[in-house]
Amino acid sequence: xxxxxxxxxxxxxxxxxxxxxxxxxxxxxxxxxxxxxxxxxxxxxxxxxxxxxxxxxxxxxxxxxxxxxxxxxxxxxxxxxxxxxxxxxxxxxxxxxxxxxxxxxxxxxxxxxxxxxxxxxxxxxxxxxxxxxxxxxxxxxxxxxxxxxxxxxxxxxxxxxxxxxxxxxxxxxxxxxxxxxxxxxxxxxxxxxxxxxxxxxxxxxxxxxxxxxxxxxxxxxxxxxxxxxxxxxxxxxxxxxxxxxxxxxxxxxxx
Ligand code: G
Ligand code: G
Ligand code: MN
Ligand code: NA
Numbered sequence: 178x179x180x181x182x183x184x185x186x187x188x189x190x191x192x193x194x195x196x197x198x199x200x201x202x203x204x205x206x207x208x209x210x211x212x213x214x215x216x217x218x219x220x221x222x223x224x225x226x227x228x229x230x231x232x233x234x235x236x237x238x239x240x241x242x243x244x245x246x247x248x249x250x251x252x253x254x255x256x257x258x259x260x261x262x263x264x265x266x267x268x269x270x271x272x273x274x275x276x277x278x279x280x281x282x283x284x285x286x287x288x289x290x291x292x293x294x295x296x297x298x299x300x301x302x303x304x305x306x307x308x309x310x311x312x313x314x315x316x317x318x319x320x321x322x323x324x325x326x327x328x329x330x331x332x333x334x335x336x337x338x339x340x341x342x343x344x345x346x347x348x349x350x351x352x353x354x355x356x357x358x359x360x361x362x363x364x365x366x367x368x369x370x371x372x373x374x375x376x377x378x379x380x381x382x383x384x385x386x387x388x389x390x391x392x393x394x395x396x397x398x399x400x401x402x403x404x405x406x407x408x409x410x411x412x413x414x415x416x417x418x419x420x421x422x423x424x425x426x427x428x429x430x431x432x
Contacts, residue, residue: 184217184233184243192218193246195254196418197268199427200389200411203403208431212269212303212411213251214418215243240275248286252293254421259295263428269301269332274308280316283323297328301353304331306339309349322350332389336377347384354381358392358412364401371405378406 187193195213202209217225233239251268258265276282290297302324308317321331332353333346337360356377363370374390381388390402393412402410416427 181233181236181239183219184230184239186220187217188239188242188246191246192220193243193250194218194421195247195250196224196420197254197424198411198418199416199424200269200409201415203390203399203408203410206415208264208428209409210267210269210301211265211424212271212418213247214271215247216418234273234275237275237278240273241279244270244272244276245285245289248289249293250421252290252295255295255299256293257421258425258428259299261425263425264431265299265428267299267301267330269303271303271334272308273304274311274317277308277317277320280320283320283327286324286329287327297324298330301330301332303334303355305334306336306341306346306349309345310339310341318350325350325352337373347380351386353387353389356388356390356407361390361392361394361398361402361410361412364398365395371401374402374407375405382406 194216196216197211197213199208200210200212201207215227217230219225234243247270251270255265255268272282286300287297290300302321304321311317325331330352331350332355333349333351334355335357336354338357354377356374360370360373364374378388388407388409390407390410391412393399393402393410393414395414399410399414419427
């Protein structure tokens, strides 16, 4: 799916859709949230992962359109779950720098979720540190603060993998830190991995931020995370990202 033309066609034909990966309590496996991940249905009907086309997110116009379809679909799915009284807390949507470029992200999100009658407290904005790295430009932190003021939670994705200094990172207006899977991968293999995870948990606790560990693939990793005091996680051990219909079944099983 490298061709921009293919992605353009998918956008025009509304073939961008969210898959959902559960975020669970590591002690009980209970689903406490979801992360929406973009999938592209090809003209032939195959479901392509974001990894196959996420270089396209670098184009602000494509990012804008793609995010629009994602938000619209996510809002509609959330409304369905709320109407069916399916236990559900919040869903994370990924946005990148390009989404902030037009300066209307906060208003746009508010409009889309209001249109579907979904309160913004059910929404988590997932960003990585690069969105905050625009130098002296305060537009992005402002937009993020505006969204938080409307009740959205903000999650800092891929924590620990970028170039921001720790002081800078901790000045970002975020509620949730997502420990990157490169650290989770090292658990049980490498002592430094455990030290980093412990340090992140300690910092988050002191700053009253929640922590979600990403990319948990083994019971061993989950056990170590729990021992270190991490209570929430996501990864193939619990579930791959699945369709809206499949995640509805998963959510129902906890009703
Ligand atoms: O789901 P997958 O592992 O293929 O995702 C690959 C990359 O694409 C990840 O970095 C993920 O954050 C990103 N991604 C997935 N869905 C979205 C989306 O809806 N918007 C943006 N901006 N990035 C996404
Ligand atoms: O950048 P972001 O953290 O949003 O990327 C999430 C990506 O990680 C998604 O594409 C998702 O499919 C993928 N992912 C989710 N769980 C696991 C896992 O347990 N192992 C691996 N290798 N990838 C995962
Ligand atoms: Mn993410
Ligand atoms: Na991540």
